[in-house]
Amino acid sequence: MKLVCRCLLISLVLLVLQGSNAQAQRGTAATKERFDNLLPQTMRGNNVDMWIHVLQPWNPFGEGGETDYLQLGTDSGYCIFTDRGGDRIERAVFEAYGDIRARELYDIIGNETDGMWSAGSRFAGIGEFVAERDPRQIAIDLGGISYADYRRLTEEIGEKYAKRLTSADDLLADFRPSSVRREDSRFRQPEAWTNLIRRDKFDFVLPQVMRDNKIDMWIHVIRDWDLLNLGTAAGYGVFTDRGGDRIERALFSYNDDIQDAGAYDVVNVIENSDLRFANLREFVAKRDPERIGVNFSERLQFADGVSFEDYTLLADAIGDRYAKRIVTADILVTDYLSGKVVSELVGFGQSGAAMAERMGRRFEGIKPGVTALSEIRGNVFIRDRDGRESFQDDYIIQRGDLVGTPHASAYILREGETELPPEHQGLWEHGMAVRGILRRNIFPGRTAKETLDFLIGKLEEAGYVYTDRDRYDRNLDPDKTQVHLDLHTMGVADELVGPRISPLGPDWVRDLTIPLNHTFALEYMIHMPVPKWGKGKHLYLPFHDSGVVTERGVEFRYPPVDKIFVIR
Amino acid sequence: MNKVRCLLTVLCMLFLVQGVYAQSQESDAAENVINLIRMDKFEIILPQAMRDNNVDMWIYVVREDDPLRIDLGVDDGICVLTDRGGRRIERAVLGGKGDKNVYDIFGSERDLPEFVTERDPKRIALNYSEQGSGFNTITQKDRDKVLKALGDKYAKRVVPGDFVAVDFLSGKVMSEVVLFTKLGLECEKIIEGELDKIVPGETALKDLSGNVFVRDPDGNEENNTDYVIQRGDLIGLLHSAELMNFNMHIGGIAYVLRDGETDLPLEVKKIWEHALITREIFRKNIKAGPTGRETLELLIRKLEEAGYVYIDDDEYDRNADPEKTQVHIDFHTMGRSVSYEDAPRISPLGPEWTHDLKIPLYHTFTFEYMIHMPVPEWGRGKHLYVCLHDGVVVTERGVEFPYSPLDKIRAIR
Numbered sequence: 001m002k003l004v005c006r007c008l009l010i011s012l013v014l015l016v017l018q019g020s021n022a023q024a025q026r027g028t029a030a031t032k033e034r035f036d037n038l039l040p041q042t043m044r045g046n047n048v049d050m051w052i053h054v055l056q057p058w059n060p061f062g063e064g065g066e067t068d069y070l071q072l073g074t075d076s077g078y079c080i081f082t083d084r085g086g087d088r089i090e091r092a093v094f095e096a097y098g099d100i101r102a103r104e105l106y107d108i109i110g111n112e113t114d115g116m117w118s119a120g121s122r123f124a125g126i127g128e129f130v131a132e133r134d135p136r137q138i139a140i141d142l143g144g145i146s147y148a149d150y151r152r153l154t155e156e157i158g159e160k161y162a163k164r165l166t167s168a169d170d171l172l173a174d175f176r177p178s179s180v181r182r183e184d185s186r187f188r189q190p191e192a193w194t195n196l197i198r199r200d201k202f203d204f205v206l207p208q209v210m211r212d213n214k215i216d217m218w219i220h221v222i223r224d225w226d227l228l229n230l231g232t233a234a235g236y237g238v239f240t241d242r243g244g245d246r247i248e249r250a251l252f253s254y255n256d257d258i259q260d261a262g263a264y265d266v267v268n269v270i271e272n273s274d275l276r277f278a279n280l281r282e283f284v285a286k287r288d289p290e291r292i293g294v295n296f297s298e299r300l301q302f303a304d305g306v307s308f309e310d311y312t313l314l315a316d317a318i319g320d321r322y323a324k325r326i327v328t329a330d331i332l333v334t335d336y337l338s339g340k341v342v343s344e345l346v347g348f349g350q351s352g353a354a355m356a357e358r359m360g361r362r363f364e365g366i367k368p369g370v371t372a373l374s375e376i377r378g379n380v381f382i383r384d385r386d387g388r389e390s391f392q393d394d395y396i397i398q399r400g401d402l403v404g405t406p407h408a409s410a411y412i413l414r415e416g417e418t419e420l421p422p423e424h425q426g427l428w429e430h431g432m433a434v435r436g437i438l439r440r441n442i443f444p445g446r447t448a449k450e451t452l453d454f455l456i457g458k459l460e461e462a463g464y465v466y467t468d469r470d471r472y473d474r475n476l477d478p479d480k481t482q483v484h485l486d487l488h489t490m491g492v493a494d495e496l497v498g499p500r501i502s503p504l505g506p507d508w509v510r511d512l513t514i515p516l517n518h519t520f521a522l523e524y525m526i527h528m529p530v531p532k533w534g535k536g537k538h539l540y541l542p543f544h545d546s547g548v549v550t551e552r553g554v555e556f557r558y559p560p561v562d563k564i565f566v567i568r
Numbered sequence: 569m570n571k572v573r574c575l576l577t578v579l580c581m582l583f584l585v586q587g588v589y590a591q592s593q594e595s596d597a598a599e600n601v602i603n604l605i606r607m608d609k610f611e612i613i614l615p616q617a618m619r620d621n622n623v624d625m626w627i628y629v630v631r632e633d634d635p636l637r638i639d640l641g642v643d644d645g646i647c648v649l650t651d652r653g654g655r656r657i658e659r660a661v662l663g664g665k666g667d668k669n670v671y672d673i674f675g676s677e678r679d680l681p682e683f684v685t686e687r688d689p690k691r692i693a694l695n696y697s698e699q700g701s702g703f704n705t706i707t708q709k710d711r712d713k714v715l716k717a718l719g720d721k722y723a724k725r726v727v728p729g730d731f732v733a734v735d736f737l738s739g740k741v742m743s744e745v746v747l748f749t750k751l752g753l754e755c756e757k758i759i760e761g762e763l764d765k766i767v768p769g770e771t772a773l774k775d776l777s778g779n780v781f782v783r784d785p786d787g788n789e790e791n792n793t794d795y796v797i798q799r800g801d802l803i804g805l806l807h808s809a810e811l812m813n814f815n816m817h818i819g820g821i822a823y824v825l826r827d828g829e830t831d832l833p834l835e836v837k838k839i840w841e842h843a844l845i846t847r848e849i850f851r852k853n854i855k856a857g858p859t860g861r862e863t864l865e866l867l868i869r870k871l872e873e874a875g876y877v878y879i880d881d882d883e884y885d886r887n888a889d890p891e892k893t894q895v896h897i898d899f900h901t902m903g904r905s906v907s908y909e910d911a912p913r914i915s916p917l918g919p920e921w922t923h924d925l926k927i928p929l930y931h932t933f934t935f936e937y938m939i940h941m942p943v944p945e946w947g948r949g950k951h952l953y954v955c956l957h958d959g960v961v962v963t964e965r966g967v968e969f970p971y972s973p974l975d976k977i978r979a980i981r
Contacts, residue, residue: 196972204965342961342968345742346749440655516964548742551929551964552612555742559600 028102030177031073035105038175039081039089043139046171050135052153053168054078054145057095057122057301071177073102080126082133092129095122122149122301123156130157139168142309146223147296150308195260196343198231202263205339206239206247210293213332216241217289219314220329223305227337231259235270236310238280240287250283252276276310277317284318292322293329299508303330331512338489338498340517345548345557360565363410368399368567380405385530385537387472402564406523406544410565420564427528427539428564430464430481435543437462438487438522439554442514442547448499449510452485455501459483468503472527474536482527490521490546518549522560601747602812603669606641608741610670614649614657617735618693624651625689626732629710630664635702636695636733638813639904641667646677646714650687658687680717692722693729699921701910703730730910737904738911740930744814745961748903748932749970751816752959754809756971759820762807766980768799768824778807779817785943785950787884799826802836802977804955816902818934819957822978832979839941839952840977842876842893847956849874850899850935851967854927860914861923864897867914871895880916884940886949894940902959903932931962935973 043051056076072079077096081089092108093100103109111125130138138161145153154162210218220228221236230237235253242248250266251258254273261267270276284292294314295305306314315323362377373380373395381391382401397403399414402424411424420428437458442451456466465476470484487501499512501520526541545560618626628647630637640647645664649657659670663677675683684692696711697704706714715723740748762776773780773795781791782801797803801824808817823836832840849870854863868878877888882896900918901911909918912925914933936957943950958973 194972196969200968204968341965342745342963342970343972346746346970550742555608555612556604557742557746559597559604559743562600 028073028105031071031102032105034071034175034177035089035091040083040087042171042174043081043083043089045174046139048137048139048166048168048171049083050130050133050137051081051139051168051171052078053081053141054149054153055096057304070172070175073100073105075099075101078123079106080129082135084133090133094126123153125156126153127156127158127161130161135161136164138165139171140165141168141172143169143307145308146304147306147308147311148298148304152298194343194347195231195263197341197347198229198260199263200341200343201336201339202247202249204341205336207241207245209332209335209339210239210241210247212335213293213329215291215293215327215329215332217284217287217291218293218329218332220295220333221306221310221314223295223307226305227302228333231261231263233257234273235276237264238283240289242287248287252280277313280314280317281319284322289322290325291327292318292325293332294326295329295333297328297330297333299506300330300334303328303333334498334512335515338512338518339515340519340548342517345517345519360408360410362405363403363408363565363567366397366403366410366412366567368397368401368412371397373397373403376403378405383540385533385539387527387538387540402539402541403567404540404542406542408561408565409541410567412567420566423528423530423539424564427526427541430526430528431541431543433462434459434464434483434524434526435522435545435560438485438524439547442487442501442549442554444514444516444518444549444551447511447513448487448501451499451501451514452503452510455485467527470525470542472529472536472538472540478529478531478535481529484525484527486523487520488523490519514549516549516551520547520549521545522547522554598811601743602638602814603641603667604743605741605747606639606667607669608743609639609736609739610657610659612741613736613739615651615655617732617739618649618651618657620735621693621732623691623693623727623729623732625649625684625687625692626729627692627714628695628729628733629706629714631705631707631710634705635813636705636737639737641670646680648680648683650689652687677717680714681719684718684722689722690725692718692726693732694726695729695733697730698728699730699919701730701734701919701921703733703910734910734925735928738901738925738931739928740903740932740961742930744903745930745932745970747811747814748816748959748961751809751811751814752818752971755807755816755818756820758807758809759805759818762805763803763820763822763978763980766797766803766822766824768797768801768980770796772796773803776805778805780805781955783953785946785952787940787951787953797824799824802952802954806955806957814904816959817957818959818974819936819955820974820978821954821956822980824980832977835941835943835952836977839893839939839954842939842941843937843954843956845874846871846876846895846937846939847935847973850897850937851960854899854914854962854967856927856929856931856962856964859924859926860899860912863914863927864916864923867897879940882938882955884942884949884951884953890942890944890948893942896938896940898936899933900936901932902934927962929962929964933960933962934958935960935967 043049053070053072055074055078074093074096076099077093080092084090091106092110093106094110100109210216218239219236220230222230222232222234230251232251232253232255234255235251238250238252240248249264251264252268252270254270254276256269258267268279295303296311297304315326365371373382373390374392379392381389381404382395383389397412399412401412403410403412411420438455441455441458459466463480465480465482467473467482467484472482476482485502486504489498489500498518499514500509522543522545524543527538529538543561545556547554547556626649628636628640630640630642630645630647632644637643642661643665645666646662648660648662652658658672660673660675660683661671662675662679662683666674694714695703695706715726762778765771765776773782773790774792779792781789781804782795783789803822804819806817806819808815823832850867853866853870871878875892877892877894879885879894879896885894888894897915898917899914901913911922912927912931913922934957938953938955941952943952956974959970960967961970
């Protein structure tokens, strides 16, 4: 009996621990198998010696959210497979921004970090890479690559190789995992979107953002993992401002599995997706829009959705007269995602509350002198008095350390200490004073840049020094505490959508106006000098709470971190 | 065998300890939310509530069972809130313990005369009411004590504090809206569970938890009685959920299919359509700013323009146009346990003075309305009845639902 119980218990624990890991390993093994055995014959069978497969520029759904139906072992970036002879195909992946799940499958991994911010250079250097391999036929998924990406790619590889591009349709049909279709990944939309949110955004946010952007028709062609979730896996939405307080909403779906048809005034199910834009000419002509926004963008990659093939078909379908009126809808898409209705606020508020409840628990198992940073779940770090950081590594946590995560920090009491030492208490008080300054001085209506400038002024009035990098600056007044800000959007695709009150990110995000109910991170870092420890020695404390900008300033939806946790 | 028993005992203990631990964490989390709400209300709502009521000092004597004890964060003592200019109200507790995150000053009750003189307020609100509101909470003894302590000069400046209390509670911060939603979703889950229990011909109304009712075609109501639910009944069920000083209740509707029916009958579908049409009328026409009375008048006009008859009582009016569907409204505040009656109300019900209160921004209330739809083929005066009861929020943009409102009449097989 004892033996049976023990075995059962051990098996249960092992099963739980191994379950998720094993699943990931099985996925990688299957991809390796396809790379090793299927890829060479597929490329050769299709008479292709280079295949460029362009994925999302980043994975907006976080770790574990697979974005690619082809299961190539990465959730963002682009892969280049080259047949250089022999049994094996050379495999390269670029601009994957930390989303590569199976690094061992690739021979070349390039430019992992900067891609998301530099839309113009996503394909920088690829021309040389391609020329070096001098392929005769380059397969590309014309139905998957965005219109803007296609233009950038062809520009980078030059006319010579652009002429060698060919549709990857047949190759994709041969290579995709047998049970998976592109539509499957499109069905997996962010769960936070409910029918209520969609309807309320149509009612409350859409009219304003279309008018703000002077767009009287918005055509949004759904892509894989579309952030907008129009309620169907494949198709497109056409939104027309026909006056009044409401925007006309039409959905053209390539299947009849529509989540909330009632949200639309017009619903068309298109039987033959090859003729998907066929009826649009009449539809558009009848409404005669002056400016037609379409979801392509050179600068905002999350708003860059329409594929090259779809754009071409769309422009052809609506005819020259209206094709000339097409403009990018990128800011409109940003504004639409940033403008929050109450059901969004509370939806994200509740998930945030659950996270806040878990915050302190991750420190509970720390044993000073025994526990390494790498043993604590999540993004965990320690900065020493000189600002050197140990990050999720083998560093063993010691008494006197201040262990940080973006959301909460914990101090490990030294022998004899019963509470936070005075300097740590002072550090916390600075954190609270800065929180008060930020909460009182952010309002809707100003741009992020104007707000940043305003906040810098307020911080300086209060005796702080603003720093545009998250590092202690030894050249500044050694008596003053330094503050770094990165008040980025939180909600859909976090840092990427909407105004960013921060020195970080591309310039255009600072020119966006802060909308009502803007949900964002009160992310700021305090670097407090401790002169008695010596010149340049300091303490560091980061904050990362979620706020909402209302007409009254910044409000919290759930309790923000309220202390430095103390570990005995 | 003993070893197995030991192992089981240890496992039971572990579960028990884990359970207690989880419970204590849950209660800590709830307390943190309540603390955040309190802090934010003092920061964001209080200055506006005092200035709107032209009050520069609000004295609130809190005793053990005071309904605002949790909201004010004081167990027992005198809470003195003073507008000394700037964006913040000075907060003091004299003679008691208060939330240290909220209050700036702690002193003795004996300090009151000096404290008030030093601040020299022009109008002092005290927690009593002249119109019988629920905020008439100060005892005669305490009131005499405070007035004596203030002395003639300041006692003359004392006015009822009920309007400040109403505005302080009605004005919602974002964390309250989130909690309002959380409780709404809890209610929704409970209601679904209760409706799941219905067995036609067996389950009595009183077997279900909540406020459960059925009206017959003549409008006779069975409410939480021995009445056994029958096929063809249209059942309403309201249920509440609570957390400390917060409370919320919403409603669900179910129709019990008759033998042979596979879907809602036409008349039930039709009454649901009326419910949705009128919901849109309400959503489009309620804004922050106007009073409850002004809003009610506007809604009556809009209902009539859309072909409905508004009724003051929740009873079918046999004298009204028999072709027209009748609608009754009671949009009362919702969210807090203490202020259902003493808050802005878009309704013919409740004290008159509440109808003259302005609808504040982020007002959380209920879309409680009743549809009485005549069914002429059943005979003169025969009708169907449904009651809707969803939580909503007034924002800068109008009325928004923080969670999905009732989206159908549920069919029970």
